[in-house]
Amino acid sequence: MEIKIVEYQEKKNRLIFSVKGVDTAYANTLRRIMGFEVPVMSIDDVEFRKNTSILYDEMFAHRLGLVPLSTDLKSYNMMSECKCKGAGCASCTVKLTLKAQGPGTVYASDIKSKDPEIKPMHGKMPLVKLLEGQEVELEATAILGQGRDHSKFCPGLVFYKMPNVDGDEYIFTVESWGQLTPKEIVIKAIDIYNKELEEFAELVKNLE
């Protein structure tokens, strides 16, 4: 296998690399792990105290879920793998709050996080326009999740092209939505791949 970095633009959140000497099944596994198994933080539960905006609670909660949050994979666990066994604790959940009064537009940057490491990456994303007298007040919970469960947990756009249809070279593009850097996406994907193979090997070793 031969790997070459074609382009790396940290500002554009983009990494392009070429992998030579593998087959389509391998390239596709790598693509799927990067796009759908690398976990990122997203708002998953919202408790509304007030919402007199034009959006129903469900619509508003949906929009909040789509706000990319910076993700710290070292400090947080997936709920299913956490020591709290999925009950929710400080190692697997982050609380965020939003309080706004009209008139004016509410932006992602108005969301306040209890953990400064987990915050909206693109502050200028509009969430809702409030008219005079309208207000929202809510508390949200963000968790780590995977794109295979919900696309709001996708870390970015991942695809490959083959420069020669019958060749063995795959040119990957990894473009992050901002939660993780493209580098972190690739490294975490390799981690996941190795871990899954180890688990498989353990399973086979223990066969009787």
Ligand SMILES: [Zn+2]
């Ligand atoms: Zn926990």
